[in-house]
Each structure stands twice: as structure tokens, then as C-alpha cells.
Amino acid sequence: MQIKMHNIYKAFGQNKVLEGVHFSLEAGEVHALMGENGAGKSTLMNILTGLHKQDQGTIEINGKETSFRDSKEAEEAGMAFIRQELNIWPEMTVLENLFIGREMVNAFGVLKTKQMKARAKEIFKTLNISLPFDKEAEFCSVGEQQMIEIAKALMTDAEVIIMDEPTAALTDREIEKLFEVMKGLTKKGVSLVYISHRMEEIFAICDRITVMRDGKTVDTKRIAETNFDEVVQKMVGRELEDRFPSRESNAGDIVLDVKGLTRKGLFEDIHLAVRQGEIVGVAGLMGAGRTEIMRALFGVDQIDSGEITIEGKKVSIRKPTDAVRHGLAFITENRKEEGLILDFSVRENIGLPNLKSFAPSGIVKTEDEMNFAEMMIKRLHVKTSSAETVIGNLSGGNQQKVVIAKWIGTSPKVLIMDEPTRGIDVGAKREIYELMNELTERGIAIIMVSSELPEIIGMSDRILVVHEGEIAGELLKQEATQEKIMALATGGN
Amino acid sequence: MKLEATGKSGIWQKFGPLLALVLLFIVITVLNPSFMEPNNILNLLRQTSINALIAFGMTFIILTGGIDLSVGSILALSSALMAGMMVSGLDPILAILVGILLGAIMGVINGILVSKGKMAPFIVTLATMTIFRGLTLVYTDGKPITGIGDSVMFQMLGRGYFLGVPVPAVVMIIAFMILWFLLHKTSFGRKTYAIGGNERASRISGIKVDRVKVAIYGLAGTMAAIAGAILTSRLNSAQPTAGQSYEMDAIAAVVLGGTSLSGGKGRLFGTLVGVLIIGTLNNGMNLLGVSSFYQQVVKGAVILIAVLLDRKKS
Known part of the structure; x- marks a missing residue:
């Protein structure tokens, strides 16, 4: 799927959040969205996934102008948003979480557990992960819970998956696993939007990067054509001194x-x-x-x-x-x-x-x-x-x-x-x-x-x-x- | 956007219940002008005083995210003990003070079970409600305690007037002022809100959460016992079934006053208004000759509407 968001404006009351944002997404790419807190990243993604409606501007999907009335419609069109606060029901099992709200049932409303298991197995196989279906989600690690969310997104045939700070609570090993899964997804043509503050990760996994500042797009570049310092500079809009202030140790007792x-x-x-x-x-x-x-x-x-x-x-x-x-x-x-x-x-x-x-x-x-x-x-x-x-x-x-x-x-x-x-x-x-x-x-x-x-x-x-x-x-x-x-x-x- | 929303809800929280009370006053006065006569208003204040005292204590508990179902039983047990002490010849003032102290201890027991025992307040106070009621029945043998003497001081408490105002109403007003100060001006009050807002953060900020909770349940017990003293004086006896379902009226008043059952949000003034709304409904419907059966239906409906309005704004 190819997406073009053009000249997007959005205000909440007096508060202008987006003022002319451009953002494009190619099929099968990992696109980093960066910016300081309050730059408008979340609002932009909320518009793309139908939660908010832009005041001005257009969204083109595969060259056709589109607008979603609500998030349900966006989901049907293949958008999935994995938020920082994961949408997990801790007391429910992995399987129940996977099918929450879209359980497979027969004519009498009885759950078709066998079919659901088969479907889940299929998805887990494409993701190359294994998790016991009857494990309660609260006993899964954060990394595993994230995998459940990704699997859920795939089950709705998502072609665009937006991830907000997905690695914030992951161990290094889990991050590696996540990156593997992400690479697998892009090979299948799924596009990923990756919102993160962690530079190292962005340079490790992303193809392109868009930097936002104060509700505007500052720049979009191929990751190979930019570097760490340039990105930071664009984010803050000024020359930033070193990331860390110099310090002299003068330890006492x-x-x-x-x-x-x-x-x-x-x-x-x-x-x-x-x-x-x-x-x-x-x-x-x-x-x-x-x-x-x-x-x-x-x-x-x-x-x-x-x-x-x-x-x-x-x-x-x-x-x-x-x-x-x-x-x-x-x-x-x-x-x-x-x-x-x-x-x-x-x-x-x-x-x-x-x-x-x-x-x-x-x-x-x-x-x-x-x-x-x-x-x-x-x-x-x-x-x-x-x-x-x-x-x-x-x-x-x-x-x-x-x-x-x-x-x-x-x-x-x-x-x-x-x-x-x-x-x-x-x-x-x-x-x-x-x-x-x-x-x-x-x-x-x-x-x-x-x-x-x-x-x-x-x-x-x-x-x-x-x-x-x-x-x-x-x-x-x-x-x-x-x-x-x-x-x-x-x-x- | 967020700011706007909280501002609006703040205004509703502050003035919504008050507006409802004023409307209620107007409607009832139009239907029956005698409602506004000074005598009836004083009467109304006296009628509400017992629920008010209990509801004030309940407000603190609900602000921490807790609940106390045992206040009615504490009222009954402390009332019976006061009456018993007076019958056996103890000085009435001393008997009342000891009775109130015992009520405080019953509350403290609740508080210890909730905080140190780490049990849900609903369960703890459901159990102690039954226990305290049972003890009342054991102590009174299921019969009212009468013949508690004719101390003027004691009779004043429930039936007297101070500068033309019924003494129970005076007690209510004084209690309100003291507790308002405690809740809104002292560190104890601040800690009450903090615990209800985020107990874990409060603990890590160095607040002695358990101690504050014990004190709050103790306070609720004290208030219930004071209400018990007034009731005993008004009836000139202690009834083994006194205070039954009073906890419900108190909870209703707190909720009507805009305090959130999940804790952290609410004001004591709201509770005062909530108590007056319930009192006005009772008093007004009596004046209008509404059957007491229908009165219950109306009261329930008012609570539902109030909570519904409270939800709508958020």
C-alpha cells in the first residue's frame, strides 16, 4: 500500500497541532517518524487511522483520495496502530486476546476454538514466534504482549502498521526479535511507521525518516543520506551541543x-x-x-x-x-x-x-x-x-x-x-x-x-x-x- | 482541549449539585409554600444532621477509594453502650464521650483490617457491619434500652435549641467547619486526596498510607458515634435496630455531592449539599403527601440522574 498525506492541518480548539504536514509511505518500507514530544506525531497517526479527521489536507491511498469516517473504517482499509500502552486484557489468555472483539462463532454464538487456534497458529508461523495459546497475558513478558498485538494487526490483514515507542519496555533480546519480525513483515509488503526516540534503533531498522517539529514536517530523507547529528538538529531546530553535557567527577566521602x-x-x-x-x-x-x-x-x-x-x-x-x-x-x-x-x-x-x-x-x-x-x-x-x-x-x-x-x-x-x-x-x-x-x-x-x-x-x-x-x-x-x-x-x- | 474539559467538569462539580438543590427548593416551594417557613427549614436541618455527620466521615473514606458499610452498626452499638452506661448511673456527658471513643475504636478496627490486613474495604466493613450489629443485639438482648434518666444536658443534644437553632443542626455545622478545615487546609487532608489519587505514588512519596487510613476509618467511626449520641437523645432510648441502612443514605449523599467512588476527587461542601438534597426530598415529599413507598422510588431515581449527569460531562 502506498500512502500520501498532503498538507494536513488540524487544530483542537485554539490549539493548532498540525500546520501543513506532508508524509508519505511506500509499500514494504520502515519509515521512522521522529520529533520532540508535542511535535504532532501522534495526532498525524491518529488522523491516518481514522480516530481524528483533518481540518484541511488530503490523504491518498494507492493514488486515490480517501477519508475514513472512523477507526473501524481505517482498520478495514488495512491500518493498524499499536500504541505505547498495549491493548491487552491481562486476565485473558493469548488466544482470547488475539480474537478479542472478533471471535469466530457458529450460528448459536458458540466459540469455534479449533478454527481460531488454527488461524492463530498460521499467523504465529508467519511471524516465526511461538507462544502457548492458553497462557494468560499477564504472565507474558512485554515483548510477548507486543507480539500478540502485532499478530492481532496481521489478523485484520493490516498493510500498514504504526508502532509507537515499541521498544520502550523491551529487553535487548526482545528488540532483536521484534526487528526480525519487522523485517519479515516488510518482505511481505507491509509498511511500518516507527515512532521512537531511540536513534540507534532508527538507524538500525528504518529505510526513511521524517522529522516533525511544531506541527510541521521538517524533512524526509533516506536513512543512508542522513546522520545522527543532522536528525537531532532538525528535531530541536537548533544546533544542539553534545547529547551529554560534560561533567567532572569530584566524588567525596x-x-x-x-x-x-x-x-x-x-x-x-x-x-x-x-x-x-x-x-x-x-x-x-x-x-x-x-x-x-x-x-x-x-x-x-x-x-x-x-x-x-x-x-x-x-x-x-x-x-x-x-x-x-x-x-x-x-x-x-x-x-x-x-x-x-x-x-x-x-x-x-x-x-x-x-x-x-x-x-x-x-x-x-x-x-x-x-x-x-x-x-x-x-x-x-x-x-x-x-x-x-x-x-x-x-x-x-x-x-x-x-x-x-x-x-x-x-x-x-x-x-x-x-x-x-x-x-x-x-x-x-x-x-x-x-x-x-x-x-x-x-x-x-x-x-x-x-x-x-x-x-x-x-x-x-x-x-x-x-x-x-x-x-x-x-x-x-x-x-x-x-x-x-x-x-x-x-x-x- | 484537555484543559477546557477539566475546567467545565470543575464548574459542574462545584455548582451542579448546588443548582439541583436550589431547583428542588423552588419546585417544592411552588407546590407547597409552607416548605419555606422558618420552622420547617430548621426542622429540615435537624432531620439531616444525623445523615450529615455520617456522610462527612464517609466522604474521607470514599476519597481514599474506600467505603464503609458498618457506620449504621457502629451508630447502633455505640448508642446502646452509651444508654447502657447511663442506665447504670454513669454521668451522661462521660457516657457520651466514652461511647464516642468506642465508636472511634470500632472505626480504627476497620482501618487496621483494611490497611494492615490488606483486605477490600467493602468486604471488611460488610463483615464488621454484621458483627457490630450482632454485638448490639447481644448487648441489648434485642430490646430497646430505656429509662436513661433526665439529664438536661443529654436531652439538649437531640432535642434542644441553641439561639433558636436545633442543637443537632448546630453540631452538624460545627462538624462541617472542623472537617472542612481538616480536609482542605491540613496535610492530613492533602494525604487523603493523595492516597485516593494514587496510593502507590503516595507510599513512595513517604506518606504513611496505613496510618492515614486507620485515622480516616477512625474518624468515620467517631462521626457515626456522634450521630448515635444525637439519635439516642432524640429517642430518649437506644434501639437495637437503630441506624439500619444509614450507610446507604450517607453513600448516596457523598455521591450526589460529586465525590468519585474511585477516590481522589470530591469536596466536603458537595457532601453537605448532597445531604441537604436527600433531606429536602424527604421533607418536601412528606409535605406534599407523597407516600413513603413512592418516596423511595424518587430518591433512587434522583441518585441515578445525578450520577448520570456526572458521567455525561466526562
């Missing part, structure tokens, strides 16, 4: 010393020390136990054994309250589920871990809280119309800054950051890196868990690599390379 931390079945005998003003990167594959270690360290989960020393004093951390009291702060990997109260305003979110200082007598001094929130908004360059804006209305990058702001207020000694820049655009990433440097200059120690190796290498003074619940090795900034980290993370040497 040991603040946090962890010895023999163990939670059976998840991680064992973890030794970890961080110094004042130091950034320790924690690398490893998804599921290696990095996040679990941090959660236990912060008292979210219980440990079976281990010793935690903060500034030379042995402490016991059984719940997050203890951790906060001892000067730890934890930016979780999932800001919506564990970082923010989405119905709260920016001010209230920033105030939450700091209620003790804003309400020493129990009565909240809203004015103090307000002043502090406004100061943080300014210092962290949070883009929000005011401190009273409900946080759910901000973009991902700005939400993440608010999560950081709320913890800075507690003046932590150690800041644990789990995937601090996940799902955030390049410009905001850089700002968060700069903020990390600023914090370490003030003597705060940072533990950063990240799946992005360039980020680990670019920002850490020291790198710990976790493999299957154990620390497989430690690398200094100078000696670290992606290859060395991967070797340790996968159990090599």
Missing part, C-alpha cells in the same frame, strides 16, 4: 554503602557504594533485577538480608517513609503509576514529599508551598501555564521534571533515578542531564538505572552491571564501552 543486599529469587548479595557528588550508573538487561534492587533499597519491597549504611551509620529501611527520613529519594521508572498524583496540580505534587516542611503544625502553608513550586518550575524550566495546572495536562518531559522537583525539595543525600529519561524528547533529556550535574555539584549522590547505554556511558562516573540478580562487574567511565557493558550484562566477560 561515601554516603550510601550497601552490603549483601538479598531478596531471594530476585537479587543476591548486592554490594554498592556511592560517594557524594558521584553518579553511579546501573546497567543490565530488562529483568536482570536492577529495578528490584532499587525498590528494596528504598523500602518499597522487603529484603531477606543485607546491611545499609548511610553516612557511616547503619540504618534499617523497611518502608519508603524510613528511606525518606534517612535522606533517600526515588524517581521510579513509571512516573504515572508511582511518581505522580495525576489529578493534583504541579504545586501539590511538588509539595507531597515535603508536607512536613510546608505543614509543620499540620496546617498546610499554601503560600510557602506555592513559592517553592514556582521556584522549582523556574529552576527546572518546567513548561506549564502555572503552578496550579493539573499535572496530567503536561507533556511527559515536563512531568518528569516535576517528579525530580518534588524530590529535590526534600534535600536528599542520595537520589535514585530509575530510567530518568524514558519517553522524553532529546531537548528535555539534555536538561535533565544538566540538572543531574548541578545536583552532584551540590554534593548529592546519584544512582541512575538506565537501559540506554549511551546515557549510562555519557553520564556515569562509575558503572555497575547487573546480570541475573548479581553484580557482574564494575567499569570506570574511562574504560566503559557499549560492548564491554553488553558482555557483562549478558553473562560474558
Whole structure:
């Protein structure tokens, strides 16, 4: 299928989201769609898949002007959109998920399980994947769930599949598998639109790239004819300094010393020390136990054994309250589920871990809280119309800054950051890196868990690599390379 | 686009129930002008006070995403214990205070079972509703407790007037002011909303979620026991079946007031309005001579319509 979107305009009320976008898709290509958060990528794809209708502009499919009345019509025409939040029913089996809403039934409405299994088997075979049909989806990994979504798309005979940040939660092995499947699909003539912030992947898998900025198409190029720096520059619309700000390590005394931390079945005998003003990167594959270690360290989960020393004093951390009291702060990997109260305003979110200082007598001094929130908004360059804006209305990058702001207020000694820049655009990433440097200059120690190796290498003074619940090795900034980290993370040497 | 939507719903949430109440007032007054007479309005306030006190406590619980079905039974049990203590000669004021304390403890038990026991509030309070009711029947032997003496202070509580206003209404207004302050101006209130909005994020932000929940269920128990004291005084006796299905009226009032059953959203003022809507319906329909059977139908329909309107906006 060949698609041409021409001069697309779209506004929601006063808010102009798309202002003259051009986008084309050839049969059997992987086309990367890039742009900072809020550039209009999702809106453009929502128009292509019939969820929204453009205000102006035309869509041509195989040379014929087309418009979809709703997403059902787009689906029938062969469009499929796999969103970042997967459409999976966790309590249902793989088979039930595959056929949800389009079950095969006989004249009496009884399910034709045999036929469905046969059909599913067929699809799985074309994708070269195997998954037990009766496994409940909640026990499938994210990668497997994604495969279910792709299989679902194929079952509707999709010729165009749009994937929004498909690798955000995948392990490296799963990413490899996904890429294999994607290549297989393109050979069959299926076109793929690939929305991602991960440059390395885009250069590895895509044929062409379209960059959007502020609701307009900046450029479309063959991937072979462009490079990393050019793409970033086009995305942000200015010369970007290096991706990572330079940092000088000036590590002081040991603040946090962890010895023999163990939670059976998840991680064992973890030794970890961080110094004042130091950034320790924690690398490893998804599921290696990095996040679990941090959660236990912060008292979210219980440990079976281990010793935690903060500034030379042995402490016991059984719940997050203890951790906060001892000067730890934890930016979780999932800001919506564990970082923010989405119905709260920016001010209230920033105030939450700091209620003790804003309400020493129990009565909240809203004015103090307000002043502090406004100061943080300014210092962290949070883009929000005011401190009273409900946080759910901000973009991902700005939400993440608010999560950081709320913890800075507690003046932590150690800041644990789990995937601090996940799902955030390049410009905001850089700002968060700069903020990390600023914090370490003030003597705060940072533990950063990240799946992005360039980020680990670019920002850490020291790198710990976790493999299957154990620390497989430690690398200094100078000696670290992606290859060395991967070797340790996968159990090599 | 998003901003606009929340703004609109905010206005409905704030003024929708109030508008409904005003409309209700107008309709009933047109049909029967005696509704607006000062005596009837004071009467209305007195009638609503018991439901109001329970509903105020219930608001805190529902804001955390919980529910308390046991408040009616707590009311009955604390009422019976107060009456029992008074019959055995304890000073009435002391008896009331001890009764309220016992009500608080019953609520705290709910809170501990919910937070430390990690059980669903619906199940926990369904069970304690039955247990507390059973204990009431055991304690009273299924018979009303009467002859609780003639302390003026005690009789004032349910039947007296303060500057022309029925004392129960005064208690309701004072309770509203205190709890409004607690919910909207203190860190305790902020934590209540935070837990309802996102319990996991609250925990990780260092909030002692369990402790706050225990306090909130304790508060609901306290409010139910205060309502029990007023009821005991008004009836001059403790009834073993007192407070039955009061939890439903309280939940209805909270929901009518725009508080979300999934927690995190709502205001105490809304609950006050919700209580007044239910009270006005009862009072007005009595004045209009609507049969009590039909009254139930109307009340149910009003709740459905209110929730429907609430859904439409989002």
C-alpha cells in the first residue's frame, strides 16, 4: 500500500497541532517518524487511522483520495496502530486476546476454538514466534504482549502498521526479535511507521525518516543520506551541543554503602557504594533485577538480608517513609503509576514529599508551598501555564521534571533515578542531564538505572552491571564501552 | 482541549449539585409554600444532621477509594453502650464521650483490617457491619434500652435549641467547619486526596498510607458515634435496630455531592449539599403527601440522574 498525506492541518480548539504536514509511505518500507514530544506525531497517526479527521489536507491511498469516517473504517482499509500502552486484557489468555472483539462463532454464538487456534497458529508461523495459546497475558513478558498485538494487526490483514515507542519496555533480546519480525513483515509488503526516540534503533531498522517539529514536517530523507547529528538538529531546530553535557567527577566521602543486599529469587548479595557528588550508573538487561534492587533499597519491597549504611551509620529501611527520613529519594521508572498524583496540580505534587516542611503544625502553608513550586518550575524550566495546572495536562518531559522537583525539595543525600529519561524528547533529556550535574555539584549522590547505554556511558562516573540478580562487574567511565557493558550484562566477560 | 474539559467538569462539580438543590427548593416551594417557613427549614436541618455527620466521615473514606458499610452498626452499638452506661448511673456527658471513643475504636478496627490486613474495604466493613450489629443485639438482648434518666444536658443534644437553632443542626455545622478545615487546609487532608489519587505514588512519596487510613476509618467511626449520641437523645432510648441502612443514605449523599467512588476527587461542601438534597426530598415529599413507598422510588431515581449527569460531562 502506498500512502500520501498532503498538507494536513488540524487544530483542537485554539490549539493548532498540525500546520501543513506532508508524509508519505511506500509499500514494504520502515519509515521512522521522529520529533520532540508535542511535535504532532501522534495526532498525524491518529488522523491516518481514522480516530481524528483533518481540518484541511488530503490523504491518498494507492493514488486515490480517501477519508475514513472512523477507526473501524481505517482498520478495514488495512491500518493498524499499536500504541505505547498495549491493548491487552491481562486476565485473558493469548488466544482470547488475539480474537478479542472478533471471535469466530457458529450460528448459536458458540466459540469455534479449533478454527481460531488454527488461524492463530498460521499467523504465529508467519511471524516465526511461538507462544502457548492458553497462557494468560499477564504472565507474558512485554515483548510477548507486543507480539500478540502485532499478530492481532496481521489478523485484520493490516498493510500498514504504526508502532509507537515499541521498544520502550523491551529487553535487548526482545528488540532483536521484534526487528526480525519487522523485517519479515516488510518482505511481505507491509509498511511500518516507527515512532521512537531511540536513534540507534532508527538507524538500525528504518529505510526513511521524517522529522516533525511544531506541527510541521521538517524533512524526509533516506536513512543512508542522513546522520545522527543532522536528525537531532532538525528535531530541536537548533544546533544542539553534545547529547551529554560534560561533567567532572569530584566524588567525596561515601554516603550510601550497601552490603549483601538479598531478596531471594530476585537479587543476591548486592554490594554498592556511592560517594557524594558521584553518579553511579546501573546497567543490565530488562529483568536482570536492577529495578528490584532499587525498590528494596528504598523500602518499597522487603529484603531477606543485607546491611545499609548511610553516612557511616547503619540504618534499617523497611518502608519508603524510613528511606525518606534517612535522606533517600526515588524517581521510579513509571512516573504515572508511582511518581505522580495525576489529578493534583504541579504545586501539590511538588509539595507531597515535603508536607512536613510546608505543614509543620499540620496546617498546610499554601503560600510557602506555592513559592517553592514556582521556584522549582523556574529552576527546572518546567513548561506549564502555572503552578496550579493539573499535572496530567503536561507533556511527559515536563512531568518528569516535576517528579525530580518534588524530590529535590526534600534535600536528599542520595537520589535514585530509575530510567530518568524514558519517553522524553532529546531537548528535555539534555536538561535533565544538566540538572543531574548541578545536583552532584551540590554534593548529592546519584544512582541512575538506565537501559540506554549511551546515557549510562555519557553520564556515569562509575558503572555497575547487573546480570541475573548479581553484580557482574564494575567499569570506570574511562574504560566503559557499549560492548564491554553488553558482555557483562549478558553473562560474558 | 484537555484543559477546557477539566475546567467545565470543575464548574459542574462545584455548582451542579448546588443548582439541583436550589431547583428542588423552588419546585417544592411552588407546590407547597409552607416548605419555606422558618420552622420547617430548621426542622429540615435537624432531620439531616444525623445523615450529615455520617456522610462527612464517609466522604474521607470514599476519597481514599474506600467505603464503609458498618457506620449504621457502629451508630447502633455505640448508642446502646452509651444508654447502657447511663442506665447504670454513669454521668451522661462521660457516657457520651466514652461511647464516642468506642465508636472511634470500632472505626480504627476497620482501618487496621483494611490497611494492615490488606483486605477490600467493602468486604471488611460488610463483615464488621454484621458483627457490630450482632454485638448490639447481644448487648441489648434485642430490646430497646430505656429509662436513661433526665439529664438536661443529654436531652439538649437531640432535642434542644441553641439561639433558636436545633442543637443537632448546630453540631452538624460545627462538624462541617472542623472537617472542612481538616480536609482542605491540613496535610492530613492533602494525604487523603493523595492516597485516593494514587496510593502507590503516595507510599513512595513517604506518606504513611496505613496510618492515614486507620485515622480516616477512625474518624468515620467517631462521626457515626456522634450521630448515635444525637439519635439516642432524640429517642430518649437506644434501639437495637437503630441506624439500619444509614450507610446507604450517607453513600448516596457523598455521591450526589460529586465525590468519585474511585477516590481522589470530591469536596466536603458537595457532601453537605448532597445531604441537604436527600433531606429536602424527604421533607418536601412528606409535605406534599407523597407516600413513603413512592418516596423511595424518587430518591433512587434522583441518585441515578445525578450520577448520570456526572458521567455525561466526562
